Amino acid sequence: GDSVTQMEGPVTLSEEAFLTINCTYTATGYPSLFWYVQYPGEGLQLLLKATKADDKGSNKGFEATYRKETTSFHLEKGSVQVSDSAVYFCALGDYGGATNKLIFGTGTLLAVQP
Amino acid sequence: GAVVSQHPSWVICKSGTSVKIECRSLDFQATTMFWYRQFPKQSLMLMATSNEGSKATYEQGVEKDKFLINHASLTLSTLTVTSAHPEDSSFYICSARDDSGAISTDTQYFGPGTRLTVL
Numbered sequence: 001g002d003s004v005t006q007m008e009g010p011v012t013l014s015e016e017a018f019l020t021i022n023c024t025y026t027a028t029g030y031p032s033l034f035w036y037v038q039y040p041g042e043g044l045q046l047l048l049k050a051t052k053a054d055d056k057g058s059n060k061g062f063e064a065t066y067r068k069e070t071t072s073f074h075l076e077k078g079s080v081q082v083s084d085s086a087v088y089f090c091a092l093g094d095y096g097g098a099t100n101k102l103i104f105g106t107g108t109l110l111a112v113q114p
Numbered sequence: 115g116a117v118v119s120q121h122p123s124w125v126i127c128k129s130g131t132s133v134k135i136e137c138r139s140l141d142f143q144a145t146t147m148f149w150y151r152q153f154p155k156q157s158l159m160l161m162a163t164s165n166e167g168s169k170a171t172y173e174q175g176v177e178k179d180k181f182l183i184n185h186a187s188l189t190l191s192t193l194t195v196t197s198a199h200p201e202d203s204s205f206y207i208c209s210a211r212d213d214s215g216a217i218s219t220d221t222q223y224f225g226p227g228t229r230l231t232v233l
Contacts, residue, residue: 036224041226042226043118043120043207043224043225043226043227044158044207044209044224045224046221046222046223049221089157089158101148101160101163102148102160102209102222103160104157104158105157106156106157107155107156107157
């Protein structure tokens with residue numbers, strides 16, 4: 001079945017460092033890909049998405065490109081801030097069945113130090 | 115933006131009792147809502163898909179008689195954990211899909227979650 005694999009955390013960075021969180025997927029068909037963020041004590045929020053190959057999703061300085069050839073959707077940010085500290089989830093939209101459900105990776109905790 | 119609320123945000127109950135968790139879409143209609151369970155330091159596991167006006171679709175391994183789902187309106191889905199036991203203690207999260215969006219882009223909006231502790 002479809003699945004998402006994310007790099008394990010925690011990822012600890014200093015402020016203004018470059019961030020990469022790796023995400024690869026296995027899917028039949030052509031899923032949409034998402035990054036969700038969960039700040040401490042809050043619910044998941046959609047960070048960005050891409051619906052087809054070569055699309056680049058971007059938001060709040062974060063970006064990720066849908067790479068069909070490498071089945072990847074790595075999250076990047078050029079300069080992280082303390083306020084970016086959160087758990088980041090990569091997900092794919094499984095539209096093969098009636099439920100059209102999301103399949104999540106295990107999440108990566110990012111801790112940014114001042 | 116689209117807002118999904120959950121109530122209560124946390125609940126503590128005795129073993130053997132039932133607990134109801136509500137999920138509401140506040141500013142949009144949602145024919146489809148999803149219920150997830152999140153264990154510490156683990157991903158969200160989809161428990162079931164809630165469909166307004168019809169029976170919920172449960173994922174493999176989820177006991178439908180234990181986790182009762184009712185989706186009585188386009189803005190409300192409820193999850194009832196029946197005869198709760200300590201192993202049911204977890205963080206339960208719902209999400210709702212905006213009916214006005216295209217399925218192919220499927221943006222789900224998540225509630226803040228409910229922490230259930232069964233003593």
